[in-house]
Amino acid sequence: MAGRSAIQIAVNNSFRIGVLGSGKGSNFVALADAVAAGKIPAEIAVVLSDVESAGILAHAREQKIPAQFIPPGKFRTKLDEDAERAFVAALQNAKVDLIVLAGFMRVLKGDFLRAFEGRIVNIHPSLLPCFPGLESWRQALDHGVKVAGCTVHFVDAGVDSGAIIGQSAVPVLDDDTAEILHQRIHAAEYELYPRCIAALARGEISVAGRRVFWKKT
Ligand code: GRF
Numbered sequence: 450m451a452g453r454s455a456i457q458i459a460v461n462n463s464f465r466i467g468v469l470g471s472g473k474g475s476n477f478v479a480l481a482d483a484v485a486a487g488k489i490p491a492e493i494a495v496v497l498s499d500v501e502s503a504g505i506l507a508h509a510r511e512q513k514i515p516a517q518f519i520p521p522g523k524f525r526t527k528l529d530e531d532a533e534r535a536f537v538a539a540l541q542n543a544k545v546d547l548i549v550l551a552g553f554m555r556v557l558k559g560d561f562l563r564a565f566e567g568r569i570v571n572i573h574p575s576l577l578p579c580f581p582g583l584e585s586w587r588q589a590l591d592h593g594v595k596v597a598g599c600t601v602h603f604v605d606a607g608v609d610s611g612a613i614i615g616q617s618a619v620p621v622l623d624d625d626t627a628e629i630l631h632q633r634i635h636a637a638e639y640e641l642y643p644r645c646i647a648a649l650a651r652g653e654i655s656v657a658g659r660r661v662f663w664k665k666t
Pocket of ligand 1: 572
């Protein structure tokens with residue numbers, strides 16, 4: 450597009466991904482399956498968690514991917530300084546090109562964001578900017594929207610506020626409970642996240658301010 454000044458995400462021959470998660474890790478499994486199937490031209494170099502018993506660590510170990518628990522420190526919703534340093538060091542040691550948040554339940558702050566500027570992505574279970582924060586599928590149901598979904602976005606200093614890479618919509622049906630809607634959104638995530646990460650790994654994504662562009666293939 451003429452006049453578009455976009456920043457291309459740097460890619461190299463062996464694109465390395467670090468995954469951070471706090472929970473069961475079903476999105477990680479979808480990503481690992483897509484890597485194994487050759488749909489994402491990348492390697493998952495390391496999986497890190499702030500929760501020792503998180504399913505995501507067990508899934509990673511099953512797949513022989515290096516997996517590490519790093520104690521998050523004294524805060525509930527963010528990493529303390531020591532923990533932040535430990536996460537950054539583990540990701541730098543693993544030489545990751547991209548950090549993929551997959552259910553990581555802590556807000557990332559200054560030093561972490563500066564260390565990996567423009568190279569951290571997240572998936573959120575709503576059509577952002579609607580319903581940021583916790584239990585967004587329940588927020589969507591309670592609000593009465595007819596369409597819900599999920600969003601993959603770059604991570605910035607806000608909560609679920611970075612530039613949007615991709616979105617996928619699902620209907621909200623009359624009989625839905627929060628759990629049923631959550632499952633439908635999850636199913637959409639397992640298709641959307643690998644598709645976005647594959648495009649990033651192929652260098653097909655460029656960014657201009659808040660707008661993210663996909664190279665036409
Ligand atoms: C997903 O719903 C994702 O959108 C949100 O956290 C959840 C992680 O689930 N950020 P899982 O651990 O991948 O199963």
